[in-house]
Amino acid sequence: MVTTQRNGQRDRVPPHPDVRGISLQQVLEAVVDPVRRRIVAELDAAAEDLACGTIDLPVSKSTATHHFHVLREAGLIRQYYVGTSRMNALRREEFEEAFPGLLGALRVERERGRARPPAAQPGPPPA
């Protein structure tokens, strides 16, 4: 776990890049991966920040951690801790300012019904 010092506060996640310094190339390399697009889509659809563990992904935990890392480095998400939960927030406004229209363009998958629903629905109670 990386510990950095910022503004006199202890912070358990690495610093986040300035979105304005990120290239379109890096962003496209991030979102060309369907698992990473699913993370973005779920954060985009959610009304709140989501803990890593609450986003259902078809990959191992370590692979998921890698995908979150790539999205953070590409300026798409901000990560922070609440207790032991690593939370994820879409950097919607900053990203929209740097790459206008791109987040909206990614929504076509959800609108076409190809992506997963935005939040896991509780299943029926066990019989």
Place this chain on the structure above:
Amino acid sequence: MVTTQRNGQRDRVPPHPDVRGISLQQVLEAVVDPVRRRIVAELDAAAEDLACGTIDLPVSKSTATHHFHVLREAGLIRQYYVGTSRMNALRREEFEEAFPGLLGALRVERERGRARPPAAQPGPPPA
């Protein structure tokens, strides 16, 4: 050279896919390549369709042909012949309808001045 028959006319380019049947995944895999993005940017900036040979690309002719093929298969460009010149047209309206906002999002590179200028400028006359 592929020759297909369509509407009773001989056509020297393969049929073009319906953009509405193309996945966002395929489109992103097409535009994640910077050479292919340059082709799209030059067609987007040009006021007319462009022959393959008029778009200056830092790759061999056969590699360029491959890139045009990928863009055609991803629904981004339409190709046709005028004499012996293979012309390229951005499928702007169809693509915008299927993937709203995506072409606009790609323009950030040109607006930031990272991409090449839309058309080659004539150099100074030789001394």
